[in-house]
Amino acid sequence: MTDTTRPDRQRQAGRGRGHGGEQLTVPPADFSSYYGRPVLKPPVWKHDIAGYLFTGGLAAGSALIGAGAQLTGRPGLRTVSRWTALGGVAASTYLLVHDLGRPARFHHMLRVAKLTSPMSVGTWILAAFGPMAGVAAVAELAPLLPQHGALGLARRLAPPVGDIAGLAAAATAPALATYTGVLLADTAVPSWHDAYPSLPFVFAGSALAAASGVGLIAAPAAETAPLRRLAVAAATIELVGGRRMERLGVTGEPYAHGRSGRLVRAGRALLAVGTVAALVNRRSRILSAISGAALVASSVATRFGVFEAGRVSARDPKYTVLPQRERLDQHGPTAGR
């Protein structure tokens, strides 16, 4: 924009709000817009997607825990985790399809494979993860099969197949848990995009926390020791990874204020409570359950909080215009850099 002149703009950021047009009834905002309307279209995703962020993370975390349990000989935890993973991925698939404007066309997702589209990448990850998680979980039914005959063969084959599938699911699980961070970040939604370095960590931590939480609730107490350690790790990842979200400047506001801010804060608090409870408790089944529930709830709150924050930031032109304006005033148009 070298040929552009802007003699009519007198902006000096942060200064001078004194005299307004006499008829102004509210203090003028420090930016212009078209009738104050949003520049961006707020995300049209319904709460399905916030829910999916949770269920997808839960499935991924559970698959990882399932594999860990499988490899370290914790059959109870393995079973719980595999079923949780399957439940999570099934719920995820339902929520994703349900959120579509044209659900009957969900299979169009498989037309292309686009590295530029986190949703396309996620689709293929889900396509890989889902069947594996399914096979791993179904393999847990082997003991219910008869001893003999064709089904008997299945009964014998199921555990090794389930183990392979469980490991395969676990191999894709970290991608499943973290791509959603990119899914949200790869948008024009100011608070999501600007948080792109943090979101995958927050979501990774949140996924592990949720999965640990379910394990703590449902798995035999004797097998839950890794979950307690994992809860601490999850909290560390989430809190350390997410600390930058508060330093985003104006687009960080929605993570700290309003409904979305309350949800995010609630998520952190619950995470802290759940982690501490998991650490101090070694025996109490009830305390385990509470700890687990807090971790699960933390994950839910965090996901909905992050989701909501993005919507808030897209809805108010301030978050779009101010940072861009600031950038322009400091550096000139993006092109100039």
Added chain:
Amino acid sequence: MAEAHPVGFQWVMEAKRRGAKVFHVDPRFTRTSALADGYLPIRAGTDIALLGGVVRYILENELDFREYVISYTNAATIVTEEYRDTEDMHGLFSGFKEENASYDQKSWRYAGNGQNAATRDTETQRETAAGLEHESHGAPVNGQTERDETLQHPRCVYQILKRHYARYTPEMVERVCGISQEKFLELAEAWTRNSGRERTGMLVYSVGWTQHSVGVQYIRTGAIIQLLLGNVGRPGGGVMALRGHASIQGSTDIPTLFNLLPGYLPMPHHSDHPTLDDWVDSIRHPGQKGFWGNARTYGVNLLKAYWGDAATAENDYCYGYMPRMTGDHGTYQQVLDMIDGKIKGYFLLGQNPAVGSAHGRAQRLGMANLDWLVVRDLFEIESATFWQHAPEIETGEIVPEECRTEVFFLPAASHVEKEGSFTQTQRLLQWREKAVEPPGDARSELWFFYHLGRIIRERLATSTRPRDRALLDLNWNYPTHGPNAEPSAEAVLYEINGYEVASGRPLSTFTEMKDDGSTAGGCWIYTGVYADGVNQAARRKSRHEQDWVAAEWGWAWPANRRILYNRASADPDGNPWSERKRYVWWDPDKGEWTGYDVPDFEKTKPPSYRPPADSSGVAGLAGDDPFVLQGDGKGWLYAPTGVLDGPMPTHYEPVESPVRNPLYRQQANPTRKVYTHPINTLNPSPPEEHSQVFPYVFTVSRLTEHHTAGGMSRMVRPLAELQPEMFVEVSPELAAEVGLNHLGWAHLITTRAAVEAKVLVTDRLTPLRVDGRIIHQVWLPYHFGFEGLVTGDSANDLFGISLDPNVLIQESKVGTCDVRPGRRPRGQELLDLVADYQRRSGDLGPHYPPQVTTDVADSGRDPEV
């Protein structure tokens, strides 16, 4: 123009791109103003004061295009000694007759002219809207005049004009119009600077200009300026009327008007035109110059086209069949007659008077008092459903069970479902091909009237009554085709064009017409549109394949001429005024006129030609008389006859105005047409008392997104959503004064009605300082009504009926009103509210105030003191 004629505005933008300056004068800042180089907010109804100011500016500074003015206008012509100006008579011209509020135009005539001028009495001229005849030709005067080409003679037109406008100073413009002197001078300077040999300026008006009690004089003032500046008959010049309907020009040329016949021939008048010869003589004015000398030919051809074989020289070509006017039979007179029960049946043909005409309530009450009504339209418009949904149902003024009007709604064919020609605003005929069959019962008007005529003629076939002869002898044989027996539009066009009776050969030009019955032609000015048996209006040679005049696209009347009076684009010697403005010129080698356009002159008459004394008609035109349809061949700065409210435009206040005329004691046009009818109540204006009851000025016009009364836009989805509600635009100052809020409600009240609208408070409206007072103006769109996808009160309900005397067009661009916050009351309370305002304003229904106010020197600021 950007607002109502956006596609035409592309040429303004084109000119602007090339450096032209654009000025826009409007009471409200519109989409046109946004793109103009100068915007002049004006008090509605004061345009003559503004333009008169420009005339004065030109004359005082001698900025006129002198060579053009001397040769081509009547500036040098001497006027009779009896003439007295408005300056001497408080705003009246000499010859005013109080008893019928009209002028005896004798004292206005050119010196030396005998009793030729004003052969018909002026009241009859007003009643019959005779001014409309001049759409194609000037008023009658003798061809030979006394002239002083030095322009020094005190009674020459130039000096009379100068004196008449001497008081239209920049200060006066500011005082009357509310336009600052600085802005006025900017306009006047730019306009004059851009005129002359090398440059031309154009004046564009939209036909809201005609909707004033001095509408014709508005346009005349514009024409005077353009003549003084040499901007007529030249490319890039002229006075351009932006008309509002697809074929409103065509419906004036081939009129569906009470006082005209095709080609601007007058409808016969019972006392003035008892015989064919009387009728013809009244048109051609023996002794006058120009093409109207052949009026007999045009008249006989029309009669011959109407009555075919029955029309013979012996029976004066059936002239006796013609119905005769006795006075005003115009649409507003008709409506009042409907209310009074004098009219039985009414046809509405693609027109929606319940919304589109002034005084909507009178329109609807009139329709509710008929025997029968036929509405032909695309949609169920308000005029078709008044008995069901009119606002008068709510007030109890119309009770469906008691309303006897029988209503036939007949669906009409749309423009793509029939073939035919439209004449657009530049007189260009363009043929439309039929694309599809009309749906269901929808039919063209051609079908309806052809078959209605056929049925009626069949009913009367055995009649022996003399009154039915005109119908039975009518030449009504048009070929039909298709399943619906659709008459051939081309066959009708052929008849309009004219043909040789014996051979059937289509005529090529109206000069081929004979007055002996051997040719017939329905509209002489359209002759040539079917030349060589080819539908010339259907020509669609791409603009890329011809020059910028594009003479092979469609066909323009007369004779496919694109600029009228284009002889004036060359100097008196026949050379182009400048290379830049070259258009039509004399080629001495070939001995003929040539150029880009069809020359508007006898092709081989040299510039040096001077007619012998006593010649008249076409032969009387000199080689430098470019205005070939004017009686003296000149452009008229001064109209010695033919304009009923004065030889020169004079500022009068609108009939309803909040201020006393700052220029003259005479307040409003003294010759305006007045209807004293109980329903036609009036808001008082000074010097009458109580004008303060209606302190605000309102004006109405169009929005880009809608069309006229809304019948073709409020019913159309993608248009309805663009302007979805009735609104009123007010200035922030008025909003504060009255207590209106943006997007809140307001209602406007006159002695006729109260209408409500959403409020848009906008900086685009401004109060004006007029004669020391602050005047507030509000603006409303007039598109809304009670039917359609989007509805609202009709702005035209606010107006009363006061007409321009020349053409009987109503003043519906300016009125006074009160403005109040909130919605209007309903039912009886609404009637009470209006009645209360009538009472408070002095009940001007029964005692209509005097038309002449020259004896009232009421104000301390008497303008003439």
Added chain:
Amino acid sequence: MGVRSWFEGWPVYRQLTGTDPLGRGAASKSAGSLSLTARTDTADSVAKSVCPYCAVGCAQRVYVKDGQVSQIEGDPDSPISRGRLCPKGAASKSLVTSPLRQTTVRYRRPYGTEWEDLDLDTAMNMIADRVLAARDETWEDVDAEGRPLNRTLGISSLGGATLDNEENYLIKKLFTAMGALQIENQARI
């Protein structure tokens, strides 16, 4: 469609084997897009027309498919409009194809409160009856001094500015022959 051609039509396959690895354009073009064409191109006929709204006289092209108007747009050949249209002109197709258009005769009898249906022929005959009756009832042969009048003031008409010249010509001709003087149109308003 064979499995092979299905597979080769699969955009992922096209991505992997073609020039568009990111699946941005060529590879992801759909069947619909491949067969897409402008409906003006497949019209059965094109009528040269003129916009029915204001008096500028913008030229239109009316595209027809299966007896229905499929598109109306500006005619670029026109020296007046150069193919351009205002919002009203641009809405012409919606005007002529509007679902709100009334396409059958409607009749409201005196003192009626509802519309009724009526056959077009019947309506024409009823109107002819009423015209003749009104004319007879209000006929004026001569004025007080015996000069001919030849007219009826019992019939009025308003409209014409949106109609064709040929239509106005017939309207004026018929009304004049029947002695109906009170014929007006928008040019008076």
Added chain:
Amino acid sequence: MPHANSLYGPLDPAPDAGYVDAPPRMGFFTDTSVCIGCKACEVACKEWNLVPESGRDLLGMSYDNTGALTANSWRHVAFVEQPRPAGWATPAFLDTPDGPPVSPATAEVAAHTSTDTGTYPGLPSGSPGAAARMSGGSEFLGMPGAHPPGRGSGAEGRTDFRWLMMSDVCKHCTHAACLDVCPTGSLFRTEFGTVVVQEDICNGCGYCISACPYGVIDQRKDDGRAWKCTLCYDRLGVGMTPACAQACPTESIQYGELEELRERAAARVATLHERGVPEARLYGHDPDDGVGGDGAFFLLLDEPEVYGLPPDPVVTTRDLPAMWKRAGLAAMTMAAATAVAFLGRRP
């Protein structure tokens, strides 16, 4: 192989999208200095593309009753009333007895209106303060030195006035985030370099809507799919001009080869600067900008945000490699954390 500038920087998008021998890139240049706000573009677009109705409410946003670009309005004409000088004109209200301007206050009121556009989420209401500022301009905030005394400051009565109009449309970005994030390949790059939703493919996932930095693409209710301007892909295919550009009476919307349009636009800006309109500037024309330049760019007479445009948009996918890196890191951290948790001491 993908171009080095495949995600960011100057790029000819059609070859990048796999078109061999692509025709020249086509686009729009919308010159708002000649826009008369007639909305022919809005209607012509709806007629050609059979776009449904978008709401019948009076919005009070000057003459804008459309409100925004939505799935049901692919062209949107913005109207802004401002008590500021129009470069080409003398002050509109010289010596008229006016008080201060009302446009900031009415804009505030208008910020509250809404209408059912038939799309999700429709036309959200706006921030009144920001609306007021759009109409007032910075001088109404008491900024010093905006104008010589007596001009436009509002305190002593309005004098200057201008009415901005601008037909907004999809920008057809060089780097189109909507297209890149589309998981079905419904949004695709045409051979003309434009960006089009394929209605037979779109499944309404909504991702494109969040990705668009201009708030253009939108979801239609009762249909579920995303819709926006196609730059009349079907017409382009047979050599026709897009419906809006063909209808535009004043050539405010110009259609043509992008390269040529950019030259034309630069010349137009120069002309306007010469004619005393220094505020004229181009928007979206620069291939070096945050989206690699727009296929539909504009000549504006005020800051972009006054017209509802983002002042300096950057395509989100510029940062996509970094995002994937962070995600990979997070994934590895997650796997490692799990491993560590399980490999710890057995109880």
